[in-house]
Amino acid sequence: KQEVTQIPAALSVPEGENLVLNCSFTDSAIYNLQWFRQDPGKGLTSLLLIQSSQREQTSGRLNASLDKSSGRSTLYIAASQPGDSATYLCAVSDDYKLSFGAGTTVTVRA
Amino acid sequence: NAGVTQTPKFRVLKTGQSMTLLCAQDMNHEYMYWYRQDPGMGLRLIHYSVGEGTTAKGEVPDGYNVSRLKKQNFLLGLESAAPSQTSVYFCASSYGADSTDTQYFGPGTRLTVL
Numbered sequence: 001k002q003e004v005t006q007i008p009a010a011l012s013v014p015e016g017e018n019l020v021l022n023c024s025f026t027d028s029a030i031y032n033l034q035w036f037r038q039d040p041g042k043g044l045t046s047l048l049l050i051q052s053s054q055r056e057q058t059s060g061r062l063n064a065s066l067d068k069s070s071g072r073s074t075l076y077i078a079a080s081q082p083g084d085s086a087t088y089l090c091a092v093s094d095d096y097k098l099s100f101g102a103g104t105t106v107t108v109r110a
Numbered sequence: 111n112a113g114v115t116q117t118p119k120f121r122v123l124k125t126g127q128s129m130t131l132l133c134a135q136d137m138n139h140e141y142m143y144w145y146r147q148d149p150g151m152g153l154r155l156i157h158y159s160v161g162e163g164t165t166a167k168g169e170v171p172d173g174y175n176v177s178r179l180k181k182q183n184f185l186l187g188l189e190s191a192a193p194s195q196t197s198v199y200f201c202a203s204s205y206g207a208d209s210t211d212t213q214y215f216g217p218g219t220r221l222t223v224l
Binding site: 004009031032034036041042043044045046049051052053089093095096097098099101102 | 151169
């Protein structure tokens with residue numbers, strides 16, 4: 001059974017600092033890895049999707065890497081802003097099924 | 111496009127009552143999913159559907175039933191609610207299950223069972 005772990009569970013940084021969020025998974029037989037953002041009381045929004053054959057994806061200030069052999073992914077958010085405050089969820093895909101981590105709640109202090 | 115919508119947004123039930131949660135998507139997606147999210151845990155898949163008229167069990171299906179009579183709608187039913195079913199329920203949809211397909215999520219339904 002796929003297990004997805006995100007450490008730390010919570011993170012607080014001053015505005016402008018770079019954010020590094022970690023995700024690890026136990027089974028390397030994945031289709032893709034996705035990072036989602038969840039705002040309080042809201043649904044999930046897809047940020048980045050990395051296919052199993054790829055090493056990284058970038059979108060604006062966001063960069064996500066994937067090391068399938070070691071079962072790790074890292075989400076980097078450059079020059080954080082208060083608007084980046086949210087919970088970030090990592091999920092790995094095995095065909096139709098997404099297995100989620102519990103998330104990292106980020107607070108960016110102005 | 112409205113994307114994925116869920117009805118209702120909030121609901122309080124008493125133990126033993128029944129209810130149906132409605133999910134609708136306007137993206138012509140084949141796949142639809144129901145998840146639950148509990149504090150400190152990741153989302154867990156309850157049931158899913160790969161097309162109109164089909165449904166299948168996910169990771170935590172006990173106590174729930176689903177139906178997909180129309181391609182755009184996916185219903186989640188609780189026949190006899192229990193306090194353990196207090197949770198936030200999310201519906202999602204995707205075009206397929208390819209390595210490039212992402213899932214689009216609704217805003218969630220917060221359910222409390224007393």
